[in-house]
Amino acid sequence: MKKAIVLLLALAVLGGAVFAQDDAPALKLSGALYGGLVYANGDGAGLKFDRWYGSVPDAFRVRLNAQLTAGNSGLKFRLQSNDFSAPVITQGYMWSGFLDNMIKVKLGKLDDYTFATVYNAYGNFDGVTGAEFILAPIDGLKIGAFVPVALPNTVAIADQFAGTDFGLAYAIPDVANIVAGYQLGENVMWAGVDVKAIENVLARVEAKLTFDTSTYVIWERVAYTMDALTLQLSSKQTITDALALNVTPNVEYALDFGAIGAGVGIDLAGTDLTISIDPYLDYNVDSGSIEIGAGIPVMTPAGFSVYAFYSYSF
Numbered sequence: 001m002k003k004a005i006v007l008l009l010a011l012a013v014l015g016g017a018v019f020a021q022d023d024a025p026a027l028k029l030s031g032a033l034y035g036g037l038v039y040a041n042g043d044g045a046g047l048k049f050d051r052w053y054g055s056v057p058d059a060f061r062v063r064l065n066a067q068l069t070a071g072n073s074g075l076k077f078r079l080q081s082n083d084f085s086a087p088v089i090t091q092g093y094m095w096s097g098f099l100d101n102m103i104k105v106k107l108g109k110l111d112d113y114t115f116a117t118v119y120n121a122y123g124n125f126d127g128v129t130g131a132e133f134i135l136a137p138i139d140g141l142k143i144g145a146f147v148p149v150a151l152p153n154t155v156a157i158a159d160q161f162a163g164t165d166f167g168l169a170y171a172i173p174d175v176a177n178i179v180a181g182y183q184l185g186e187n188v189m190w191a192g193v194d195v196k197a198i199e200n201v202l203a204r205v206e207a208k209l210t211f212d213t214s215t216y217v218i219w220e221r222v223a224y225t226m227d228a229l230t231l232q233l234s235s236k237q238t239i240t241d242a243l244a245l246n247v248t249p250n251v252e253y254a255l256d257f258g259a260i261g262a263g264v265g266i267d268l269a270g271t272d273l274t275i276s277i278d279p280y281l282d283y284n285v286d287s288g289s290i291e292i293g294a295g296i297p298v299m300t301p302a303g304f305s306v307y308a309f310y311s312y313s314f
Helices: 002-019 157-163
Strands: 026-040 046-049 051-053 056-058 060-070 073-082 088-098 103-112 125-135 141-148 165-172 176-183 188-195 201-210 215-226 229-239 243-255 258-269 272-285 288-297 305-313
Touching: 026 051, 088 125, 141 157
Parallel strands: none
Antiparallel strands: 026 046, 026 060, 026 305, 051 056, 060 073, 073 088, 088 103, 103 125, 125 141, 141 165, 165 176, 176 188, 188 201, 201 215, 215 229, 229 243, 243 258, 258 272, 272 288, 288 305
């Protein structure tokens, strides 16, 4: 009960800050719809509505966002439905900035990627409930802490602090963006570097180290762009008591309407090797995109799949 009272008081304070600003509150609505069609050949062959989003298959995903901002404070909500089931609140929080935004506080079900790696998003606080505190003492540097809140209210506040996550983000203009963090409750560390110093070159390295299970994931991506042509190589190593390796070379050519490209997925887990050729075509439409592609396993090409994914946002 004490924790609930503390949270309500904190929300009341931030809520007062939202509507105490001289600026009139501004409401912004946005949303998105994702969907797709997939045909998989071989066992269980057939065409179905489906879209793999974050490794979770669903036929349709709908989002509606509402954001109310007044000065240095605001509210944000996101309603989301998968396959047109009952919508749930996947984000819902209040935020406020203090001392010319040197300090920022968020309370609720968050959306934050301040300390997350670029590609795999290690260290994000999207959809988790709690309180986040971000300190920006100098340009480019942010230091933060996230304290989770268990719902329903069953855990004492003192015990919640044992699960605190800490993050650091440092942006060096035209050189690199660096992030790192540690999950105290999970005994997990993450880090990432996104290099900006080399013209036409993308270079990223990320890592997530789970110490309790001795699981270490390292991911690298390097790309070089020459006019409309981009050559890219991605690699991922998952180290436990064995090594799992994924290497994906990719080539893409930009067109007026989108892009055309192909990748080769090479996966090695122990002595098991799989290779897949994955061509695709991206087509841009107003406020959305359509991607058409295929996955063709080299060892068993009859088990191919083809897909068409689409998205629309406003």
